[in-house]
Amino acid sequence: MLPYWAWIVVAGVLGLMVGSFLNVVMLRLPERMAFAWRNEAREILELEAVDETAPPDLVRQPSHCPQCKHRLSARDNIPLFGWLLLGGRCRYCKARISIQYPLVELLTALLSAAIVWRFGPGWVGLAGLVFTWILVAASGIDFRTQLLPDQLTYPLLWLGLLLSLLPMFVLPHTAILAAAIGYLSLWSLYWLFKLLTGKEGMGYGDFKLLAALGAWMGPMALLPIMLLSSLIGAIVGVSLIALRKHERDVPMPFGPFIAAAGWTWFVFGPWLMHAYAVFFGLR
Incomplete structure (x- = not known):
């Protein structure tokens, strides 16, 4: 059985990984909602369907650079540390990577650790x-x-x-x-x-x-x-x-x-x- 402090650390590490996924949710869910709304509006108004590519889903499509569209490697996707190791820039096109990514991951880690500290494992x-x-x-x-x-x-x-x-x-x-x-x-x-x-x-x-x-x-x-x-x-x-x-x-x-x-x-x-x-x- 892990000691109490170890569970808090585990929660923080888990929070880092979940925070990485939450970044994907924040970016992709609104796009998918807007895509669904446009299709529903065309159907209700009986407008001709438009051949529009659906935005990436939340799970299956891998992460990529929003500028050069290059698929990110596993080491680039390491929560928080990937951004730090890259210096906040894309490995391939050198475009700046939004600070939102490490901030959300760090915030989620801290909040997750606080939850286990408060309520236990x-x-x-x-x-x-x-x-x-x-x-x-x-x-x-x-x-x-x-x-x-x-x-x-x-x-x-x-x-x-x-x-x-x-x-x-x-x-x-x-x-x-x-x-x-x-x-x-x-x-x-x-x-x-x-x-x-x-x-x-x-x-x-x-x-x-x-x-x-x-x-x-x-x-x-x-x-x-x-x-x-x-x-x-x-x-x-x-x-x-x-x-x-x-x-x-x-x-x-x-x-x-x-x-x-x-x-x-x-x-x-x-x-x-x-x-x-x-x-x-x-x-």
């Missing part, structure tokens, strides 16, 4: 890893495209509801109630904001993501998640505007902030509640 830890990986993929896609795919938010929601039957994190009636409250709360804010301003303040994917987080953590987690996500979003938004990295009128995806707040509460919720109580003299 058993079934609860495994569920926490799946929860984490879906949030990383969904956040990356939303950050790049301002889309939160149903292919990620719905499985996260249903997995949370199914785990409540064990129960693993919350009881079934609690999970169902929290999912409903999470969805309807943001749905209500969306329509209130739209009626008052005529603009859309968020997307439907945000509703589904908060519903999924509610299914995993229960209704008592929803308010802290919303407060944390608003705080994180405000800090990031103001910082980007101050650094002139983002225009005031350009919409900013809210999904990554909800995901970050949800993961933080999932892992550190009890300690944050204790710190809050101590700070305000409630304990």
Whole structure:
């Protein structure tokens, strides 16, 4: 039996490998979604079919350089270290490789290690890893495209509801109630904001993501998640505007902030509640 610290290291290494796959998901899933939408639109509008090559799938097609299209070798695909060994450039055409790749791999490794540190190497830890990986993929896609795919938010929601039957994190009636409250709360804010301003303040994917987080953590987690996500979003938004990295009128995806707040509460919720109580003299 491995010692506890070794399981944390194993989780980090596994996170590196999964992070490499999540990069593929972030890049290819939106393209495949757009491809499917175009075909569905042509079919609904009864337009002539177009001979369009389907984007690469998530598993079978090997990785390649987006510039020269050269297939990457196994050593180039080593998570994190492949990018470092290449100096951030393609081995074949010397084009720059986006820093997204090593950042996502490193982030996934750190978050995975933190999950096993918090929940241990058993079934609860495994569920926490799946929860984490879906949030990383969904956040990356939303950050790049301002889309939160149903292919990620719905499985996260249903997995949370199914785990409540064990129960693993919350009881079934609690999970169902929290999912409903999470969805309807943001749905209500969306329509209130739209009626008052005529603009859309968020997307439907945000509703589904908060519903999924509610299914995993229960209704008592929803308010802290919303407060944390608003705080994180405000800090990031103001910082980007101050650094002139983002225009005031350009919409900013809210999904990554909800995901970050949800993961933080999932892992550190009890300690944050204790710190809050101590700070305000409630304990």
